[in-house]
Amino acid sequence: EAQVxxxxxxxxxxxxxxxxxxxxxxxxxxxxxWYRQDPGLGLRQIYYSMNVEVTDKGDVPEGYxxxxxxxxxxxxxxxxxxxxxxxxxxxxxxxxxxxxEQFFGPGTRLTVL
Amino acid sequence: GESVGLHLxxxxxxxxxxxxxxxxxxxxASDYFIWxxxxxxxxxxxxxxxxxxxxxxxxxxxxxxxxxxxxxxxLQIAATQPGDSAVYFCADIKTSGSRLxxxxxxxxxxxx
Numbered sequence: 557e558a559q560v561x562x563x564x565x566x567x568x569x570x571x572x573x574x575x576x577x578x579x580x581x582x583x584x585x586x587x588x589x590w591y592r593q594d595p596g597l598g599l600r601q602i603y604y605s606m607n608v609e610v611t612d613k614g615d616v617p618e619g620y621x622x623x624x625x626x627x628x629x630x631x632x633x634x635x636x637x638x639x640x641x642x643x644x645x646x647x648x649x650x651x652x653x654x655x656x657e658q659f660f661g662p663g664t665r666l667t668v669l
Numbered sequence: 670g671e672s673v674g675l676h677l678x679x680x681x682x683x684x685x686x687x688x689x690x691x692x693x694x695x696x697x698a699s700d701y702f703i704w705x706x707x708x709x710x711x712x713x714x715x716x717x718x719x720x721x722x723x724x725x726x727x728x729x730x731x732x733x734x735x736x737x738x739x740x741x742x743x744l745q746i747a748a749t750q751p752g753d754s755a756v757y758f759c760a761d762i763k764t765s766g767s768r769l770x771x772x773x774x775x776x777x778x779x780x781x
Binding site: 560589591596597598599600601606614646648657658659660661662663 | 703705710711712713714715718742746760768769770771772774
């Protein structure tokens with residue numbers, strides 16, 4: 557079954573404690589991306605990756621890091637989380653060739669105290 | 670600045686009626702548009718897309734209309750059902766790459 561998985565699905569943490577949210581896909585997609593969703597602001601792109609070892613900033617990259625060492629995985633790293641990073645995070649994947657839909661994971665709800 | 674937005678944050682319709690959700694975009698370089706549906710507690714799910722060289726595309730019970738002159742697109746849902754209750758987002762991709770820009774979303778509520 558084609559799917560995008562995220563872990564953890566829910567996380568409560570404290571300010572400054574480094575964390576990683578994982579994203580994995582089994583569709584062999586080149587393109588992977590992270591979004592955050594906040595009330596009244598919609599979905600905003602954090603980082604994206606066009607392929608292995610190729611990453612670039614989205615609209616709101618401050619406070620986040622990513623890596624793309626393998627095609628199937630695209631972890632989101634918060635080195636020193638702050639309360640303003642409390643949000644719902646989505647990973648999405650898609651084909652690069654032409655214009656195509658993106659497939660979204662189930663989301664990770666993060667609370668930073 | 671560049672943006673993709675929706676006219677109304679909420680829309681309430683009766684079961685069986687047709688629904689129309691609107692979206693305006695500002696960037697003339699946008700050439701691919703997607704409508705996503707997001708049910709409570711889930712990630713966005715693809716509904717239908719349209720390229721800028723088209724002005725209408727139909728799917729199962731859904732139609733997307735694109736008016737490039739006024740930079741407006743709409744999603745029409747025929748015979749709306751309770752299962753259609755969700756937040757609907759429009760998104761666009763600009764000629765330069767694969768980055769999606771999302772609007773803020775319209776909450777559609779279907780009343781029985």
